[in-house]
Amino acid sequence: MTLLKDDYFYLEPHQDNLTETGLMSSAEACGRIEPVCDSRSNVGQPHKMQRFPKGRQSRTPDNLYPRSPNPPGGQMPLDSVLYIDRPILESLCYEAIQQAGALINIRAPKQMGKTSLMARILTYASSQGHHTVSVNLQLANDEILQNLKRFLQWFCARVSKQLDLPNETANFWDNSLGSKSSTTDYFQDVILTNLDRGVSSRENRPLVIAIDEIHQLFAYPDVAREFLLLLRTWSEQAKEVDADINPWHKLRLVTVHSTEILMPPSIDPSLLNTGLVIELPEFTPAQVQDLAYRCEQEITSSQTQRLIALLGGHSYRLQLAFYYLEQQTITLEELLENSAIATAIYADHLEQQWWNLQHYPDLLSSLTEIVTQSSPVDCEAVQGSQLHKMGLVHLHDMKASIACELFRPFFCNRLR
Numbered sequence: 001m002t003l004l005k006d007d008y009f010y011l012e013p014h015q016d017n018l019t020e021t022g023l024m025s026s027a028e029a030c031g032r033i034e035p036v037c038d039s040r041s042n043v044g045q046p047h048k049m050q051r052f053p054k055g056r057q058s059r060t061p062d063n064l065y066p067r068s069p070n071p072p073g074g075q076m077p078l079d080s081v082l083y084i085d086r087p088i089l090e091s092l093c094y095e096a097i098q099q100a101g102a103l104i105n106i107r108a109p110k111q112m113g114k115t116s117l118m119a120r121i122l123t124y125a126s127s128q129g130h131h132t133v134s135v136n137l138q139l140a141n142d143e144i145l146q147n148l149k150r151f152l153q154w155f156c157a158r159v160s161k162q163l164d165l166p167n168e169t170a171n172f173w174d175n176s177l178g179s180k181s182s183t184t185d186y187f188q189d190v191i192l193t194n195l196d197r198g199v200s201s202r203e204n205r206p207l208v209i210a211i212d213e214i215h216q217l218f219a220y221p222d223v224a225r226e227f228l229l230l231l232r233t234w235s236e237q238a239k240e241v242d243a244d245i246n247p248w249h250k251l252r253l254v255t256v257h258s259t260e261i262l263m264p265p266s267i268d269p270s271l272l273n274t275g276l277v278i279e280l281p282e283f284t285p286a287q288v289q290d291l292a293y294r295c296e297q298e299i300t301s302s303q304t305q306r307l308i309a310l311l312g313g314h315s316y317r318l319q320l321a322f323y324y325l326e327q328q329t330i331t332l333e334e335l336l337e338n339s340a341i342a343t344a345i346y347a348d349h350l351e352q353q354w355w356n357l358q359h360y361p362d363l364l365s366s367l368t369e370i371v372t373q374s375s376p377v378d379c380e381a382v383q384g385s386q387l388h389k390m391g392l393v394h395l396h397d398m399k400a401s402i403a404c405e406l407f408r409p410f411f412c413n414r415l416r
Contacts, residue, residue, distance in 0.1 A: 071323050094124050105278065109389075109390065112315055132207075145219070148227075153173065163191065210253075234248065289304055367415065377399060384400045
């Protein structure tokens with residue numbers, strides 16, 4: 001079934017053409033937001049692209065040199081034409097973030113668009129008059145992450161700094177109460193109380209805190225468990241009583257983590273299954289054709305299916321493919337038919353997948369059986385689920401198959 005733009009109801013507009021975001025406040029920027037559906041949503045007609053020069057020789061892995069210095073990767077700018085909307089998920093997030101005590105958990109393998117979605121949630125919240133804070137745990141040193149007291153003090157300091165509030169952790173901390181109680185009191189008495197000092201309670205603005213790369217804590221399970229418990233406690237506390245007498249009523253939380261980093265078994269998985277859980281799916285064929293259209297690439301339905309078979313619906317892998325096509329370093333047929341070219345283009349990505357897998361040697365035997373079979377094979381539930389979270393396999397009931405054909409020759413060679 002082909003879904004058109006009229007088949008969707010969009011709860012709120014999407015930040016698609018914020019052309020001057022860096023020069024405007026969040027509220028001013030969101031005033032220029034255009035609806036998510038525009039002329040580019042019509043993906044039924046392929047866009048005619050400039051053909052390759054006559055006589056151009058086929059590229060080999062040794063001379064794949066794109067002309068542009070800006071390949072895809074990382075958070076996509078708010079005004080990026082290449083950002084593919086996920087209308088239902090975005091609408092759910094925009095609706096949830098308006099609720100007191102909201103806790104949104106965004107998760108997917110790396111380079112699937114998690115941080116880009118987080119940025120759009122924060123921009124939407126700003127357009128509604130909310131305070132917004134983004135905390136990336138990659139900024140915390142290991143000696144901070146491995147100590148609960150130091151980590152919570154660091155977290156309080158980062159939030160205070162972004163809100164232009166003084167860092168009072170040194171004077172406020174009470175070791176006799178413990179780190180979690182001290183952090184809770186600090187948020188209530190220093191951060192939430194001072195957000196809109198001098199403003200009537202009816203005009204108090206909510207606070208949205210987005211925590212990116214939260215899986216950085218998984219290397220320290222005790223700290224991770226206590227912090228996730230604290231976030232859940234705050235979320236519940238925000239829902240308890242009326243806003244006039246409960247400063248926690250202002251708080252909303254967003255967490256983002258990559259599922260390649262598996263949660264240690266000592267942490268209750270329900271701690272990241274609380275609130276609204278957003279698992280970013282792979283792109284559908286229609287979304288792949290939409291991306292091709294935006295990249296000014298001509299692609300048929302048959303080629304779309306072959307491209308998905310090769311790369312899966314993984315957003316980064318698809319964007320990188322269209323980037324090379326746009327640079328005219330390869331043709332689509334060369335990419336689809338020449339495994340050496342594909343392996344060369346995705347060499348860094350494949351090595352990253354292999355590096356992730358080295359942390360879980362108990363999964364190697366299961367993956368070995370899966371990559372050597374062309375059809376789905378029986379797989380134990382736990383191992384199949386872990387490989388699926390890492391983005392390496394697709395699950396079919398109790399069977400598993402390789403997530404994309406790009407992985408097969410690479411892993412067959414490495415696992416041999």
